[in-house]
Amino acid sequence: MKKHFGTTLRRAFGLVCLTLSCFLQGAETITILTTTTDLADITRQITGELAEVSSLCDGREDPHALTVRPSFIVKARTAQVWVRVGMELELGWEPPILRDCRNRRIQVGSPAHIDVSEAILPLDVPQGEVTRDQGDIHAFGNPHYWLDPLNGRLAARFIAARLAKLYPEHEAAFNTNLARFLNALDARMFGEPLVNCAGGARLWQWLLAGTMDNELGKLPGAVKPGGWYAALRPYAGAPVATYHRSWIYLLQRFQLSLAGELEPKPGIPPSPKHLHQLSESFQAKGVRIILQEPFYSPKAAALLAARLDGLKVLVCANSTGGGAGAGSYLEMLDQVISALAGALKE
The missing domain is CATH 3.40.50.1980 (Nitrogenase molybdenum iron protein domain)
Known part of the structure; x- marks a missing residue:
């Protein structure tokens, strides 16, 4: 009887530990390290309280010429996700950080290494051979793409999709937060009344197609563009x-x-x-x-x-x-x- 009771107790204790472990794993805060403050803010809008997001750049320095500090390597060592601008912006300082942190999870090519440049519309992509005589030319194009609000939109969608693959249990939360951020960006771009009337995605389509004026004329009422576009x-x-x-x-x-x-x-x-x-x-x-x-x-x-x-x-x-x-x-x-x-x- 005592032996049977002890076995049952051990099984119950094991079940409690397993349940607690799963709960803690699901509730664990994701540690995300981005190379720039812009990517950090966009990522933070998507993750909300599910992640602790920090940036290597602070926004006040030239991101081409960041000086590697020991604290960067310490941060990278414990990061679960790495998010970078790409297009060689971080070429002078990302490699030694990734090498010395010895964190296999965030190395180039791994699922947790997110290169946002894969999702944006690039400009200034060189045609032909690139040489140092041309100055600081980036072989894959101009890396300052976040200054186009549309690329900010594309970056947010890409980051959300990649995080959802890494943490599928949080996909619904990521998508909810993403929709909120996109709506805020679209409202700043075109004005909230116009976004409410036509929808942000449709307005971007009209802008890219060069049909904005024609399509606006078809809308009911007298809703006019606002925001950055109107400014x-x-x-x-x-x-x-x-x-x-x-x-x-x-x-x-x-x-x-x-x-x-x-x-x-x-x-x-x-x-x-x-x-x-x-x-x-x-x-x-x-x-x-x-x-x-x-x-x-x-x-x-x-x-x-x-x-x-x-x-x-x-x-x-x-x-x-x-x-x-x-x-x-x-x-x-x-x-x-x-x-x-x-x-x-x-």
Whole structure:
């Protein structure tokens, strides 16, 4: 009798332990490490409280030239998921971090290594051989794709899909959070009334097809576009200069013209000769704005602004956390687009 009771007790205890183990495993917080703050914020919107998301970049530095610190390797060692921009943005610092962390789970090619560039619409993809004489050219295209809101949308959908494969028990939560984020992004892009009327996905389709005006005319009522689209739409074709070729995605999405770059080649500081040529070119084109990241020297832009009447320098964060008013991915786009619209209106 005692032997039978002991066996039953052990079985019951084992069942309780197994149930508790499964519960704890299901309730475990996922540890996700991203390379940039923009990907961190987008990922955080998708996971909610299901994950602890951190970023290696803080948004205030040049992501091309991040210095590897021991703390990065420590973070990578315990990460369950790695999310990167890709397109060689992290080429100078990702390999040593992944090598030294010795975390097989997040190595390139593994399911938990998420390269978001696989899902976006790339620009500046080189044709032909790429050499160092061309400057800091990326063989797979320009990696600053997050500055196009559409690529932010594509990135969110891709991250959610990959996380759902890794953690299928959370797929419903990921999809719910994803829908909420996409709706918020679409409302910022086109205005909430228009999104409620036509749907965000349909508006993006019309924009990409070049049929927006025609389709809007078919909608019932008098709902007009708002948001970022309406803010910059009146200035389509306006020339904007930049310091680095970071802003091409943003400019193309809103049909603004890239009038020139202060860097003669990507990653090469401007020379006096190049600045003189730009001065003449900007005057001929009627350029009134230089858009620049906060981590580059402001001297060249200030010199051109002093030479040309009416030329304004906008120093804006191009990553989440890179400046005041850029606390989230959507807020970062808000402050850049608001600054551009305000400067173009003057």
